[in-house]
Amino acid sequence: MKKPPPLKIDGASEREIAREVVTVLPELTRRDFLKGLVTLGGLSLATGVVLSNGAAVEKMLRAISRWNDGAQGALFDPKKLAQTYPESMMTRPFPFNAFYGIEDVPVVDGKDWKLELGGLVKDRKAWDLPSLRALPQEEQVTRLVCVEGWSAIGKWGGIPLGDFLRRIGADTTAKYVGFGCFDGYRSSIDMASALHPQTILALTYDGKPLPPREGFPLRLRIPTKLGFKNPKHIASLYVTNSYPGGYWEDQGYNWFSGL
Amino acid sequence: MARREILRAHPWPVRLAHWATVLAVGIMLASGWRIYDAAPFYAWWHFPPQFTLGGWLAGALMWHFAAMWLLVGSGLVYVGYNILSGRFVRQFWPLSVGGLLRDVGDVLRLRLGHADLNRYNTIQKLMYLGVVAALVVIVASGLVVWKPVQFPFLRMVMGDYGGARQVHFWAMAAIVAFVLVHVVMVVLVPNSLRTMTNVGVKK
Ligand code: HEM
Numbered sequence: 001m002k003k004p005p006p007l008k009i010d011g012a013s014e015r016e017i018a019r020e021v022v023t024v025l026p027e028l029t030r031r032d033f034l035k036g037l038v039t040l041g042g043l044s045l046a047t048g049v050v051l052s053n054g055a056a057v058e059k060m061l062r063a064i065s066r067w068n069d070g071a072q073g074a075l076f077d078p079k080k081l082a083q084t085y086p087e088s089m090m091t092r093p094f095p096f097n098a099f100y101g102i103e104d105v106p107v108v109d110g111k112d113w114k115l116e117l118g119g120l121v122k123d124r125k126a127w128d129l130p131s132l133r134a135l136p137q138e139e140q141v142t143r144l145v146c147v148e149g150w151s152a153i154g155k156w157g158g159i160p161l162g163d164f165l166r167r168i169g170a171d172t173t174a175k176y177v178g179f180g181c182f183d184g185y186r187s188s189i190d191m192a193s194a195l196h197p198q199t200i201l202a203l204t205y206d207g208k209p210l211p212p213r214e215g216f217p218l219r220l221r222i223p224t225k226l227g228f229k230n231p232k233h234i235a236s237l238y239v240t241n242s243y244p245g246g247y248w249e250d251q252g253y254n255w256f257s258g259l
Numbered sequence: 260m261a262r263r264e265i266l267r268a269h270p271w272p273v274r275l276a277h278w279a280t281v282l283a284v285g286i287m288l289a290s291g292w293r294i295y296d297a298a299p300f301y302a303w304w305h306f307p308p309q310f311t312l313g314g315w316l317a318g319a320l321m322w323h324f325a326a327m328w329l330l331v332g333s334g335l336v337y338v339g340y341n342i343l344s345g346r347f348v349r350q351f352w353p354l355s356v357g358g359l360l361r362d363v364g365d366v367l368r369l370r371l372g373h374a375d376l377n378r379y380n381t382i383q384k385l386m387y388l389g390v391v392a393a394l395v396v397i398v399a400s401g402l403v404v405w406k407p408v409q410f411p412f413l414r415m416v417m418g419d420y421g422g423a424r425q426v427h428f429w430a431m432a433a434i435v436a437f438v439l440v441h442v443v444m445v446v447l448v449p450n451s452l453r454t455m456t457n458v459g460v461k462k
């Protein structure tokens with residue numbers, strides 16, 4: 001299309017007219033302003049409704065959340081330790097939390113239980129409780145931080161996960177360590193966090209074998225991640241390079257969830 | 260007819276950062292309230308769900324941790340531009356107790372002046388510097404709540420994880436209080452909107 005010739009009124013150019021228009025603009029009145037605010041408010045409300053329902057927005061938010069996984073991985077310092085506390089500061093009673101009520105806690109028979117291993121692991125022999133208990137153990141008093149915002153201090157003991165992974169000949173250059181549980185729960189963590197010195201396969205709580213509500217017979221205790229990354233009642237452990245997700249992670253909770 | 264005031268728009272980085280901050284703060288407030296409601300630490304307070312964003316905790320968290328980049332990005336643009344250009348000194352200095360007392364006196368006699376909308380009076384200066392400080396505090400305490408292991412020094416300053424949550428809450432309350440007063444002031448002096456939008460100002 002051909003551009004129309006520049007508009008001229010009484011010899012004044014478009015630019016000059018525009019400037020004139022600006023200077024004679026009346027003062028914005030309070031009413032104009034309030035009208036504007038209402039329009040803006042309505043608009044943002046409308047976009048708000050569209051936004052919170054829209055599949056596209058959900059997709060965008062999830063993409064940013066995956067990007068935040070990367071940012072957190074970069075921020076994660078494998079040498080920084082979570083704060084440890086004196087036993088006198090332990091939270092008693094320790095709050096129970098799971099995706100079901102306390103009356104539905106699974107009762108696992110320790111005599112039959114074995115930890116199944118899978119994925120990029122050389123020695124996949126399953127481990128029973130006595131042989132896990134015979135490995136060198138560590139104990140720590142740390143803060144468990146829930147994604148909901150509350151937190152509680154407890155004492156867990158068990159096998160440093162890094163030691164265990166090396167012992168079973170896991171490929172520690174792989175990306176992920178995943179866990180399957182008796183209650184149908186699943187979760188997974190990045191290898192750097194799995195090798196962190198405070199990450200343990202916990203067998204005890206407060207010096208005694210894990211009670212059922214704390215995840216008997218075996219749970220992950222990882223004080224550098226949020227509570228839901230600490231699966232209880234572990235049945236299997238696997239090492240993989242394909243993103244395993246998890247029970248809450250698949251529903252929209254951030255996967256890395258580091259502290 | 261038009262009251263001929265000399266109106267100049269704020270520099271564009273300030274305008275850009277301002278409106279980006281408004282968007283980011285809006286999202287972070289509404290999603291943050293939902294997150295607070297998941298485990299309120301004051302028995303006497305929770306936020307009505309219709310004023311929250313995200314629908315459920317995971318949705319609110321996704322909004323919160325998306326908008327934080329916008330908030331920090333626009334904060335860096337705002338503070339960086341103002342420091343490097345010398346505008347912070349020009350716009351917010353001098354600050355004096357005498358000036359503050361004079362302003363408070365004027366407010367009480369209902370005649371706080373607005374002869375030149377591009378020059379802030381002492382109350383404005385303190386309000387704006389105050390909200391910038393509150394934003395710095397909310398980001399710092401947010402870092403501790405988000406990553407208590409990675410920021411041990413900040414965690415200590417904030418009084419461990421639990422302390423940081425409370426600091427975060429009260430910085431939020433301060434920002435909400437600022438916004439309420441700020442918007443009332445803009446309604447009372449609607450021409451100031453032109454300085455922040457570059458609409459109908461002297462070019
Ligand atoms: C959401 C949080 C908000 C924050 C943190 C905020 C912060 C600020 C700050 C720091 C300034 C001074 C900027 C400078 O000159 O360096 C300012 C000015 C201004 N803001 Fe906001 N603001 C917010 C919301 C709003 C809203 C919702 C409006 C409009 C309704 C608004 C309208 C203005 C206007 C018109 C000015 C210039 C006012 C003047 O000349 O005194 N702001 N704001």
